[in-house]
Amino acid sequence: MVADDQAVVRTGFVNLLATQDDIRVVGEAEDGAEAVRVAAERRPDLALLDIRMPHMDGIQAAREILAASGGATRVLMLTTFDLDEYVYDALAAGASGFLLKDATFPELLHAVRVVARGDALLAPGVTRRLVAEFARQRSGVLPARPVDGLTAREVEVLVLIARGLSNAEIAQSLTITDHTVKTHINRLFAKMGLRDRAQAVILAYELGLVLPGRDRPA
Template sequence: MPIRVVVADDQEIVRTGLTMILDAQPDIEVVGEAADGRRAVELAKRLRPDVCLFDIRMPAVDGIEATRHLAGPAVADPLAVVVITTFDLDEYVYAALRAGARGFLLKDAGTALLTQAVRAAAEGDALIAPSITTRLLRAFADAGPATPPRQPIDALTDREEDVLVAVARGRTNTEIAEELYISLSTVKTHIASLMAKLGARNRVEIAIWAHESGRARPGPGRPG
């Protein structure tokens, strides 16, 4: 079955372009389009797509608020949302991830990174534009959280610490398996354990906790 996507952008030419790029992929199908956040939320709730691709700046309801409606902490059955924008601003990135987004891309990211982000979100991974990932790590490393991060229910194992740092640096499950010389199923087991111990609903929340707790440090970014 193809990955079903809802695309929302207030600029028709951008929305059409994104739809054409995604529909050209053999494993992706755009099942709905919206020109504002309110319509996007309505469509997503009705169609239950595998991935929502939302612009940040939209009329009525912006992309961050739309993401919060569909994937925020209060949502019992969250959808996968990837936020895409022209604006390379850290506050947008952080707000989108806090709202529950599984990915954050700039509109000039290119076809390969766009489709990779959609596929990653559908599989439960998270992909953030490489330049943004590196900068965010540095920002989090230099500034502590506003409030102390919650402590894990049980202490993390050494291997879970390794996986935690890799997730915080934007690595996919496959990349983590290759870097740590472990199987893909073992990576998934460690991530499930991290989610349980940290009370996180997805790998983005794992990454945020790693940043806020000082576990993640600036390092080599994802290959571009």
């Protein structure tokens, strides 16, 4: 499903996606409220939502769509700027990443396919930069969350994810195998109710394990 209040943008995305044999657009919406209704009716695998829309913005629409679908519908946000002030809110609401409106056709297809298969769109380093920027602006506002239940190793892995390291880099840093890293990440995600690395990065900042502007844990 594609939701954007700019008809030209929305139609352009729909027409491009419709050229692919493995992608089917099941609905369109011109504002957030309509997006929630269409998602409830059509139950799309993925909702491509503009962050800024009338009546209900994309962030609130994302929250409602994710809640109603139980997470079955993945959300990819559309934005005009890579440091949109709402990007942090969108990720915190449960979106799996964001795509610039001026993205190329291959970038659009890549983003849709990555998020549809259950992964986060953002490269870890990009996620870390975005979260750090807005965590810096909101210093002292983010709610604290308990770290109880995580092992020392899982906390180490969480910190390294927030620093932008890939699985291979985490394995090298901790002198463990890639398989062991995946096991730690799976357990960490299950314990903390995380879906992807984007949410893991946000959690690390909320817990104070990583501070904006620092490359080391607090």
